[in-house]
Amino acid sequence: MRFPGLRHSICPLAVWLVAALAPRAANASEIKQLRIETSATGTRAELHLDKAGPYRLIPLANPERLAVDFPGTQLAHGLALPASAGMVKGVRTGQPVPGTVRVVFDLAAKVQAIPTTLETTASGYTLVLEWPGDNPATAKVAVVPATPPPPSPDPIAEIARKPAPALVAADPHASTGAGPAVPTPAPALPAVVPRAARPALQPGMRPLVVAIDAGHGGQDPGAHGLNGAREKDVTLAIARELARQVNATPGLRAYLTRDTDVFIPLEYRARRASANKADIFLSIHADAAENRSARGSSVYVLSTRGASSQRARWLADKENAADVIGGGRVRVSDNTLTSVLLDLTQSGNMKASEDAADHVLGGLKRVGNNHKPDIERANFAVLRTSDKMPAMLVETAFISNPDEEKRLTDPAFQRTLAAAILDGIDTYFSRQPPPGTLYAARAQAAQPAAADAPARTGIGGSR
Known part of the structure; x- marks a missing residue:
């Protein structure tokens, strides 16, 4: 399904509008990187920006999607979109109106996102989106493998x-x-x-x-x-x-x-x-x-x-x-x-x-x-x-x-x-x-054992 204004379908008029707004874009914030990670408890998307700015979440259904609009923002040159992972089947970008970048996350199921956070980093800001839920087919647990450790003299x-x-x-x-x-x-x-x-x-x-x-x-x-x-x-x-x-x-x-x-x-x-x-x-x-x-x-x-x-x-x-x-x-x-x-x-x-x-x-x-x-x-x-x-x-x-x-x-x-x-x-x-x-x-299985305990252990009376 194609969305108007997506990067792969930019029309001549859109190109003209972008050129006309070039002076304003010089002061716009920039999306520098998009990342998606999965873990045993859900899927996490990170959008790295050089400046803090407004954004708007737009949940969409049939099919399930989450769109995020960034007014006064532009995409970094050569920005690579991440591959599908976990709850996210795909990521696309577009421009619903001049000067606004839209990032669309296609979701594998209907799931409510965790409240977003805008985290401060050494190189700018990171908008974090998270979708809870198990992903047994794609989960990558961010911990070391569960192998027995070697004996320690400690x-x-x-x-x-x-x-x-x-x-x-x-x-x-x-x-x-x-x-x-x-x-x-x-x-x-x-x-x-x-x-x-x-x-x-x-x-x-x-x-x-x-x-x-x-x-x-x-x-x-x-x-x-x-x-x-x-x-x-x-x-x-x-x-x-x-x-x-x-x-x-x-x-x-x-x-x-x-x-x-x-x-x-x-x-x-x-x-x-x-x-x-x-x-x-x-x-x-x-x-x-x-x-x-x-x-x-x-x-x-x-x-x-x-x-x-x-x-x-x-x-x-x-x-x-x-x-x-x-x-x-x-x-x-x-x-x-x-x-x-x-x-x-x-x-x-x-x-x-x-x-x-x-x-x-x-x-x-x-x-x-x-x-x-x-x-x-x-x-x-x-x-x-x-x-x-x-x-x-x-x-x-x-x-x-x-x-x-x-x-x-x-x-x-x-x-x-x-x-x-x-x-x-x-x-x-x-x-x-x-x-x-x-x-x-x-605990329920333990109740019969507790009831029989005095006869088995020789302890009289109730506990």
Whole structure:
């Protein structure tokens, strides 16, 4: 189907109009590049521009398309259009009126795009369009292959490989290392179904979506280590490894808010997760302190009524400043009405966030010293828009500590951290399984085992 004004059908009149408007085009913004990428959770289109300007989204049906108009914009000379990928069957450009560029995305199915974002980059601006949905035929997962890692001499990695009742590393499908299991019998757990009898993922069951947010990115590097490690690189590596382990766990599916080195405003990170129907949101960071000996992990949840400690307040202020570094504007919500409304939207989610964060902190305790023994609370901007799911911010270790900086850049330690975090996620969903999921089916299958437990174990009375 041909559209009037497309590049392959420019008429003499259109050529004359373009020539007449040449002086105005000199000041127009320019679309320098078009890219399309696919992942396990959807399709992402990027339009790279040299200047920020207005744009308009035009959804079209029968057939399904999304047109984007850019007034006062022109295409870069020799711009190459990307090939079809994922939900996008094809890309075309045209000129509906002089001075306006139209980019048309032909879609494979009717799907609502995630709210667009205009990201600031070192070379200009990037308009990001995303369509959620599985693409099994074309998916290219932006994480390393799910192959078992080689044995590591790291003592913390050895701790992660020891079997525990709920430890993910003890599962054959999510092992973080090689070697035989320690032949120590586990205590009787009446409510646990033997693995061989556990139900498998069935048609109609929905996977639980784990949204993983790699902190910082793009022109916001985050904290720096003494040996040159950057927080944005460390968090992306850990996020990718966690996504790999999540995707290898039956009943779970990972969504990465970013899988490249790009800047995303804080308020859009949890919104992206919500648009992808996430069931839990984790923002991954690497802590820093003036005290170079500070070490260990911490887990934070949102608080709209003050921070739990001076350290938590300082950390929230530091993390919230990421939007200033990225060129965005920090929105201050200090007036009483705004605080009350935020409190109301978050109140139902606060308890779930605290429960989930407690389990993740418990997983991290098994692999190293936690910086804080309990979860902390502060007003983190990245968690404010997470009112539809449990959310937390995980400070994995101190990048300002030279020893922990070295570990944070070690793939073996990254696997260990990811396994510990996944342990907490798995425990949380096992104890509070959402309906229609594999975790709910397992909980239902465990009920007869729990009922028969006193006769089998010799324990009398009710639990």
